[in-house]
Amino acid sequence: MSTKPPTSDIDETKVRTTAAKKVAVGVPAVLHALKIANEQMGMGRSIQTLLKVNQKDGFDCPGCAWPEEDKRHLAEFCENGVKAVAEEATLRRVDPAFFAEHSVAELDSHDDWWLGQQGRITHPMVLDEGSTHYRPIAWDDALREIGDALSALKDPNDAVFYTSGRTSNEAAFLYQLLVRGLGTNNLPDCSNMCHESSGSALTETIGIGKGTVSIDDIHNADLLIVAGQNPGTNHPRMLSALEKAKQRGATIIAVNPLPEAGLMRFENPQTVRGVAFGGTALADGFLQIRLGGDQALFQAIGKHLLECEAEQGGVLDHEFINAHTSGFDAYRRLMMDAEWSELVAATGLQQETLRRLGDIVRTSTATIVCWAMGLTQHKHSVPTLRDVVNVLLLQGNIGRSGAGVCPVRGHSNVQGDRTMGIYEKPSEAFLDSLDREFGFEAPRKHGFDTVEAIRAMRDGKVRFFMGMGGNFVSATPDTGVTEAAMRSVDLTVQVSTKLNRSHAVVGKRAIILPTLGRTDRDQRGGRDQRVSVEDSMGAVHSSRGRLAPPSEQLLSEVAIVARICSHVFEDQSTANTRRTNAPRADWGSLEGDYARVREHIARVIPGFEDYETRIDKGRTFFLPNAPRDERRFATIDGKARFTANALQYPVIPPGRLLLQTLRSHDQYNTTIYGKDDRYRGIHGGRRVVMVNMHDIAKLGFSDGDIVDLVSEWTAPDGAVQERRADEFRIVAYSTPRGNAAAYYPETNVLVPLDSIADVSGTPTSKSVLIRLERRG
Ligand SMILES: Nc1nc2c(c(=O)[nH]1)N[C@H]1C(S)=C(S)[C@@H](COP(=O)(O)OP(=O)(O)OC[C@H]3O[C@@H](n4cnc5c(=O)[nH]c(N)nc54)[C@H](O)[C@@H]3O)O[C@H]1N2
Ligand SMILES: Nc1nc2c(c(=O)[nH]1)N[C@H]1C(S)=C(S)[C@@H](COP(=O)(O)OP(=O)(O)OC[C@H]3O[C@@H](n4cnc5c(=O)[nH]c(N)nc54)[C@H](O)[C@@H]3O)O[C@H]1N2
Numbered sequence: 001m002s003t004k005p006p007t008s009d010i011d012e013t014k015v016r017t018t019a020a021k022k023v024a025v026g027v028p029a030v031l032h033a034l035k036i037a038n039e040q041m042g043m044g045r046s047i048q049t050l051l052k053v054n055q056k057d058g059f060d061c062p063g064c065a066w067p068e069e070d071k072r073h074l075a076e077f078c079e080n081g082v083k084a085v086a087e088e089a090t091l092r093r094v095d096p097a098f099f100a101e102h103s104v105a106e107l108d109s110h111d112d113w114w115l116g117q118q119g120r121i122t123h124p125m126v127l128d129e130g131s132t133h134y135r136p137i138a139w140d141d142a143l144r145e146i147g148d149a150l151s152a153l154k155d156p157n158d159a160v161f162y163t164s165g166r167t168s169n170e171a172a173f174l175y176q177l178l179v180r181g182l183g184t185n186n187l188p189d190c191s192n193m194c195h196e197s198s199g200s201a202l203t204e205t206i207g208i209g210k211g212t213v214s215i216d217d218i219h220n221a222d223l224l225i226v227a228g229q230n231p232g233t234n235h236p237r238m239l240s241a242l243e244k245a246k247q248r249g250a251t252i253i254a255v256n257p258l259p260e261a262g263l264m265r266f267e268n269p270q271t272v273r274g275v276a277f278g279g280t281a282l283a284d285g286f287l288q289i290r291l292g293g294d295q296a297l298f299q300a301i302g303k304h305l306l307e308c309e310a311e312q313g314g315v316l317d318h319e320f321i322n323a324h325t326s327g328f329d330a331y332r333r334l335m336m337d338a339e340w341s342e343l344v345a346a347t348g349l350q351q352e353t354l355r356r357l358g359d360i361v362r363t364s365t366a367t368i369v370c371w372a373m374g375l376t377q378h379k380h381s382v383p384t385l386r387d388v389v390n391v392l393l394l395q396g397n398i399g400r401s402g403a404g405v406c407p408v409r410g411h412s413n414v415q416g417d418r419t420m421g422i423y424e425k426p427s428e429a430f431l432d433s434l435d436r437e438f439g440f441e442a443p444r445k446h447g448f449d450t451v452e453a454i455r456a457m458r459d460g461k462v463r464f465f466m467g468m469g470g471n472f473v474s475a476t477p478d479t480g481v482t483e484a485a486m487r488s489v490d491l492t493v494q495v496s497t498k499l500n501r502s503h504a505v506v507g508k509r510a511i512i513l514p515t516l517g518r519t520d521r522d523q524r525g526g527r528d529q530r531v532s533v534e535d536s537m538g539a540v541h542s543s544r545g546r547l548a549p550p551s552e553q554l555l556s557e558v559a560i561v562a563r564i565c566s567h568v569f570e571d572q573s574t575a576n577t578r579r580t581n582a583p584r585a586d587w588g589s590l591e592g593d594y595a596r597v598r599e600h601i602a603r604v605i606p607g608f609e610d611y612e613t614r615i616d617k618g619r620t621f622f623l624p625n626a627p628r629d630e631r632r633f634a635t636i637d638g639k640a641r642f643t644a645n646a647l648q649y650p651v652i653p654p655g656r657l658l659l660q661t662l663r664s665h666d667q668y669n670t671t672i673y674g675k676d677d678r679y680r681g682i683h684g685g686r687r688v689v690m691v692n693m694h695d696i697a698k699l700g701f702s703d704g705d706i707v708d709l710v711s712e713w714t715a716p717d718g719a720v721q722e723r724r725a726d727e728f729r730i731v732a733y734s735t736p737r738g739n740a741a742a743y744y745p746e747t748n749v750l751v752p753l754d755s756i757a758d759v760s761g762t763p764t765s766k767s768v769l770i771r772l773e774r775r776g
């Protein structure tokens with residue numbers, strides 16, 4: 001089998017469809033994953049690498065943030081984990097010869113699949129202003145140029161520093177220190193597009209922006225509601241945990257517009273039973289909800305519980321409500337007044353079904369609600385999640401075994417990055433602590449989130465952009481606007497492992513800094529370094545790569561940031577001597593031994609005391625979680641807060657569809673592993689739009705027709721704007737009437753920059769109003 005990259009883009013005329021699958025994982029998943037691993041890195045390296053995923057002395061899987069179980073299996077096997085690893089451990093290389101061969105314009109003409117499949121970047125590269133091709137640049141020159149550009153800024157707020165969620169705790173901590181040392185909080189991150197709505201709603205209501213459950217809680221739950229999440233593809237290891245809960249008697253309810261395979265039936269490749277007997281039917285109930293109907297669903301549950309309490313009593317946990325919460329009366333009044341007819345219209349589910357779900361919740365002894373992007377990427381996501389919290393508070397389902405909130409995070413260290421201070425709105429306590437440790441005064445003014453950063457670039461206010469990982473140009477909304485915005489910046493810098501569109505759509509001058517990934521051995525100061533990460537449930541552990549890096553030229557993220565810090569905060573030869581308010585640290589020693597970085601973290605961030613020993617020898621420790629551990633709620637009134645939220649849901653005008661943009665089974669965000677979405681029965685291409693068969697007929701189309709997707713957006717000034725994505729094939733699919741689905745990032749061109757969630761500012765990627773237009 002060849003490890004060579006593809007030479008042409010995806011041929012979208014080759015799309016085939018088959019029946020959607022009901023079973024996830026199992027033997028086909030093992031075979032598919034091994035095929036991809038073999039193509040990227042050959043069999044020997046595949047096996048050597050895969051044996052080390054999520055083992056106590058190995059590396060943290062760069063796939064998702066789902067925690068490791070305590071007793072790890074020999075190969076914590078997960079198809080999409082294998083694909084994530086294979087992408088990084090690939091033997092394919094993007095070297096200076098590659099850049100000499102392909103102009104930047106040519107790179108931009110390719111699709112995301114072709115770009116990502118070319119392999120690991122091996123050398124620092126620069127694109128001079130007006131040049132057509134990148135050329136190699138020495139590390140020292142590149143880092144000095146970056147330092148000089150930062151020092152020359154008239155206002156530090158003219159710079160933007162993006163972070164994706166793979167960056168280690170150590171690198172993230174230094175990076176935010178660099179940024180605050182320069183004098184800005186412009187730290188947008190992928191979280192702004194991801195779980196920001198969860199953070200906003202949870203901080204306000206329970207006083208912590210994270211979930212409150214552990215993996216044991218999942219195992220011990222009596223009822224698990226999994227809403228707006230496709231774990232079979234995006235968090236496959238979660239299915240093992242759900243299976244265990246199920247074996248212990250838990251009820252699992254899936255809430256989703258699509259019947260996603262993993263939730264319907266799951267074959268565990270780790271157990272003989274899973275493979276031989278056709279798997280476990282995971283979900284006991286599947287509620288095919290309308291897009292954006294979840295606030296109504298949780299209000300319906302709340303209303304049902306309150307009505308039952310009024311009739312017969314014994315439903316609510318009055319002790320908990322009295323001792324630990326505020327706002328109950330206002331919430332109760334609003335729910336008692338809610339109209340069933342409206343809850344039915346918003347969800348598209350019958351009152352009978354909503355009542356039955358309410359009864360399952362009523363009789364549950366311990367309930368957990370899990371969710372991901374289906375609940376966070378709507379205009380009304382924050383009120384939706386507040387209503388999730390309301391339901392849990394009614395029965396005291398926070399801070400006891402088997403119960404709580406479980407926002408399932410995306411990137412493998414996105415939660416850790418936040419803990420380390422990657423946040424445009426840092427708390428005063430965090431900044432105070434940073435000031436004390438580094439002897440300077442960090443800026444207090446809040447910075448730009450992702451959408452605000454794009455607006456500032458669009459308006460010509462940004463001179464410098466740096467991306468610590470990720471693919472800003474493809475991942476963000478309104479591709480046309482964002483690309484033009486990025487091109488207006490003077491200098492753009494990407495710290496990356498693999499090639500992507502953010503290397504092709506750049507500022508006037510652009511630098512690529514190639515870096516080590518999780519699987520790579522990181523040797524500094526003459527020994528192997530480890531980094532550390534935090535999973536979706538607040539457990540921190542170390543990660544150490546074992547593979548020979550793709551090139552001797554690579555620097556770790558920690559080393560890159562430490563050297564930039566040294567240039568801007570220390571270098572006496574530049575304008576920096578005038579920088580009086582700069583953080584003080586021994587930058588050289590930090591890059592030589594990451595334990596020195598952890599010493600700083602241990603002093604600055606609560607919960608990291610004795611950091612080094614607590615991650616030693618593969619150990620894991622849990623960060624304090626006041627709601628979970630002590631039922632203590634750091635909200636404005638010190639209570640868990642019931643909130644009364646006016647009901648919202650999308651209204652779809654006639655002839656239009658509401659589009660959700662989601663992930664296929666063969667992609668990791670903007671990284672496209674392959675051309676198939678196996679579970680949904682879509683093969684060989686990605687430009688498809690899934691539509692209910694009755695809508696297809698009603699709109700005058702047929703399955704297989706090629707259409708343009710045209711998004712319609714009424715701007716704040718009342719003007720109607722249109723955005724277009726060309727040539728999508730209609731696929732008849734099981735989705736509620738009026739709802740459609742298509743893959744991201746291809747559809748990001750349709751998401752208006754100003755279409756964001758209230759409070760959290762997250763782009764409404766799961767709620768885009770479109771019409772279908774026939775081609776030609
Ligand atoms: N293999 C793989 N793993 C990944 C990723 C990846 O791309 N590939 N990405 C990682 C990242 S960063 C993240 S954030 C997570 C994403 O994990 P998910 O949130 O599972 O990802 P999406 O594909 O966006 O799927 C959204 C799900 O919500 C449903 N949904 C959409 N709108 C609604 C709604 O209004 N209500 C309800 N109830 N459901 C709705 C969709 O049908 C779909 O099942 O996965 C992480 N893990
Ligand atoms: N329409 C729509 N848009 C969305 C979403 C959606 O559901 N719909 N989802 C949103 C979500 S949830 C998220 S999290 C964002 C994701 O946004 P990003 O995190 O910005 O995007 P990724 O595709 O995960 O980034 C992939 C790139 O990261 C780099 N990389 C990988 N590993 C490493 C590493 O270890 N170090 C460094 N320095 N670089 C590395 C590689 O160069 C790779 O090309 O997209 C958001 N955008």
Ligand SMILES: [Mo]
Nearest residue numbers: 194195410411
């Ligand atoms: Mo995400």
